[in-house]
Amino acid sequence: MGRKTVATKKKNLFERKRCKTLCKLKPKSFGISEQKSKNKRSLKEKRKKLNQTSLYDVDRELEESSEITEDSSCAFDDALKDDFTETSCDERMNDVKYSSAQESFALPKGCKVFPIDPITSSLSTVLLAIPDGVEHIKLYGKARIAALHGTCKVNGYIVKPRRELLNIYAPVTHAALVLHLLSDAAERIPGSEILALYKINISTLEETLQEFKVVLVLQHLPDNLQPSSYPGYKDLYKSRQSDATSAEELCEGCWACETSRHFKEYDCYMEASKRVMDFGQISGSYSRNQSQYPVVMTTGGKNVGKSTFNRYLINCLLNRYPHVYFLECDIGQTEFTPSGIVAVNRIDSSSPLMGPPFTHQWKPKHMCYFGGTTPSGDPDRYMDCIQFAIASLYDDLGGALDGPLVINTMGWVRALGLQLLMDTIRMAAPTHIIQFFSQLESRNCAPLTSGYLTNAEGWLSGKTSNQTFELLSLNVNTEITSGKKYVASDFRNLAMLSQLMNITRNCLTRDGQEKHSLLQDLRNVRPYCIRLDSLLLCNSTDSPIKRKYAFAVLNAAVIGLCAVSDDVFVNLKQTSDNSLLPAPPTFPCLGLGLVRGVDPESGMICIVTDLALGLLERVNCVVFGNYSFLEPLMLQYSKMSAGYRPPYVTRNFPYETIGAGMYRVHRKFNKLSQDGKE
Numbered sequence: 001m002g003r004k005t006v007a008t009k010k011k012n013l014f015e016r017k018r019c020k021t022l023c024k025l026k027p028k029s030f031g032i033s034e035q036k037s038k039n040k041r042s043l044k045e046k047r048k049k050l051n052q053t054s055l056y057d058v059d060r061e062l063e064e065s066s067e068i069t070e071d072s073s074c075a076f077d078d079a080l081k082d083d084f085t086e087t088s089c090d091e092r093m094n095d096v097k098y099s100s101a102q103e104s105f106a107l108p109k110g111c112k113v114f115p116i117d118p119i120t121s122s123l124s125t126v127l128l129a130i131p132d133g134v135e136h137i138k139l140y141g142k143a144r145i146a147a148l149h150g151t152c153k154v155n156g157y158i159v160k161p162r163r164e165l166l167n168i169y170a171p172v173t174h175a176a177l178v179l180h181l182l183s184d185a186a187e188r189i190p191g192s193e194i195l196a197l198y199k200i201n202i203s204t205l206e207e208t209l210q211e212f213k214v215v216l217v218l219q220h221l222p223d224n225l226q227p228s229s230y231p232g233y234k235d236l237y238k239s240r241q242s243d244a245t246s247a248e249e250l251c252e253g254c255w256a257c258e259t260s261r262h263f264k265e266y267d268c269y270m271e272a273s274k275r276v277m278d279f280g281q282i283s284g285s286y287s288r289n290q291s292q293y294p295v296v297m298t299t300g301g302k303n304v305g306k307s308t309f310n311r312y313l314i315n316c317l318l319n320r321y322p323h324v325y326f327l328e329c330d331i332g333q334t335e336f337t338p339s340g341i342v343a344v345n346r347i348d349s350s351s352p353l354m355g356p357p358f359t360h361q362w363k364p365k366h367m368c369y370f371g372g373t374t375p376s377g378d379p380d381r382y383m384d385c386i387q388f389a390i391a392s393l394y395d396d397l398g399g400a401l402d403g404p405l406v407i408n409t410m411g412w413v414r415a416l417g418l419q420l421l422m423d424t425i426r427m428a429a430p431t432h433i434i435q436f437f438s439q440l441e442s443r444n445c446a447p448l449t450s451g452y453l454t455n456a457e458g459w460l461s462g463k464t465s466n467q468t469f470e471l472l473s474l475n476v477n478t479e480i481t482s483g484k485k486y487v488a489s490d491f492r493n494l495a496m497l498s499q500l501m502n503i504t505r506n507c508l509t510r511d512g513q514e515k516h517s518l519l520q521d522l523r524n525v526r527p528y529c530i531r532l533d534s535l536l537l538c539n540s541t542d543s544p545i546k547r548k549y550a551f552a553v554l555n556a557a558v559i560g561l562c563a564v565s566d567d568v569f570v571n572l573k574q575t576s577d578n579s580l581l582p583a584p585p586t587f588p589c590l591g592l593g594l595v596r597g598v599d600p601e602s603g604m605i606c607i608v609t610d611l612a613l614g615l616l617e618r619v620n621c622v623v624f625g626n627y628s629f630l631e632p633l634m635l636q637y638s639k640m641s642a643g644y645r646p647p648y649v650t651r652n653f654p655y656e657t658i659g660a661g662m663y664r665v666h667r668k669f670n671k672l673s674q675d676g677k678e
Helices: 002-024 037-041 043-051 055-065 086-101 191-198 205-211 267-277 306-318 379-396 416-428 450-455 488-511 518-524 547-554 566-575 631-640
Strands: 112-115 125-130 136-149 152-154 157-159 166-170 177-181 214-219 246-251 254-258 295-299 323-328 341-348 366-369 405-408 432-437 470-475 528-531 536-539 557-562 589-599 604-608 621-628
Touching: 125 205, 125 246, 136 157, 136 246, 157 306, 166 177, 214 246, 267 306, 267 432, 267 470, 295 306, 295 416, 306 323, 306 341, 306 405, 306 432, 323 379, 341 379, 366 379, 366 589, 379 416, 405 416, 416 450, 488 518, 488 589, 488 604, 488 631, 518 631, 536 547, 536 566, 547 557, 547 589, 547 621
Parallel strands: 295 405, 295 432, 323 405, 432 470, 536 621
Antiparallel strands: 112 125, 125 214, 136 166, 136 177, 136 214, 136 254, 152 157, 152 177, 246 254, 323 341, 341 366, 528 604, 557 589, 557 621, 589 604
């Protein structure tokens, strides 16, 4: 034991001295002088040598490294006074490498950044001048953008000189945005209007507009419009070394970067979008689709790029049409709502899609609350929701479309999933089917030709011989090997957190209160109290639930607020089994709500929702599914409240219980061992 103790102490001493030595070898960001160029040349050799240094050679290496002289103003950070570990030291070295890499220019040669007010040199609003010869600029972060001179394309949308600013979002959860410069005839806003709109204090404004090919105005996008962090997800718009090899700040919160993780406008993307926009005459199987507008359905397995292409296609269509409709059939990875919702959204040309789903959680035109992330438990109701959404859209438009329709489908293309896809195709009657193929054969299905659909049976429909459409096949390798990996559950959490933030913001505005953090806002918002016996409570989960447990399952649950007809309400109230909660009918969902508290004695539930009082009075049905209070919020609330343990969370789980399962632990939080001890 004595030898082991001595060896352990020596090892700890070696790690401490090694880390201190590495910190002494840091570049000028830590105050190291560069007076001796030979020390600078041998810096990498010393670091490599230290990785193989034995315990007894540490003092010798410390003496050699002491030749590097320090500036008189050199002072280590407070963080360097803490106990060093090999891991923390490696992280510091990565940060240093990235900070030195940031000194390289991520902007192409010839580009210039002009602060709006050169006296204060504030980066809240700047002009980005791009000369001829530059093809593209990659961006990370968030900002508001407008073109003053020339045109460029972002994610398929052409940004022309305009008076309104567009919001762009490039978080590290997704690939960087790319500004593609176009060679069209230069358009510009008169200099007098620019001065009036943006209060630009640049004497050489006219010369700048004439000298450069494209001139953009970039403006800081504050957190009250789009948060930079959510509970459990910090610094979403701050690029790191794993995201970009170099970065240069353009305006506050927006960086030009050099990275391989960026949006790629493949040739097949451009060809497919061109074929869709060149569509002239529809020959669909349903007479209601006989119009001049295309109906495009994207299909394919998981992680093949359907969502990315949908955003690109919608933006391309917005260059020609004033608005585009979008039908969401992928309840696991939704675009405009939290998951578990079949919805129809209308996207106007003034609001193109410039970011991932959690940056545009918009209120749908029509929606039906399914309540789960997969239709495997209730495929009949899933198809009813899709049919309801399609029928609601066409009824609202008088039976014919007045703009293009893009339909997103789920990535389940085998067995039951393929049958549901056949039914969706026959219900929507698309004019174009864009099928993605993956390099992994398990993610692909057979080509969806007209002949294949003629002989294929769906879950509800049989064989048909009257389906006509144009099939476009895309084969793109969309795998991203570098950067931090975010999974489907992260995107679902971010969408729900964004939706909750929108709800609380609207509620605080309604109540005249100030905005704070999301958790504080959820506690400060004034809830609506409703008697549960006056509502029709429905269960959309895969498991039957007894009515006596209604208050327990509703507490801290995200629910759909629906309006059913009076005859359906009375019928379900009278005929439903009193011991079990009934399955929900297919009716419109008016909005979402969070059950903040329950009172079984009085039979009341407290709901946080931003629905107007007039709409809330129409709600007579509450549907709860698999969405509960998000675990990042639970765990953060337990940290904020000293001595408070959140409900339904335990560290002493009875694993010996038959049929029990552990509540999923988020990968960003501390994992729990099976014995319940940390």
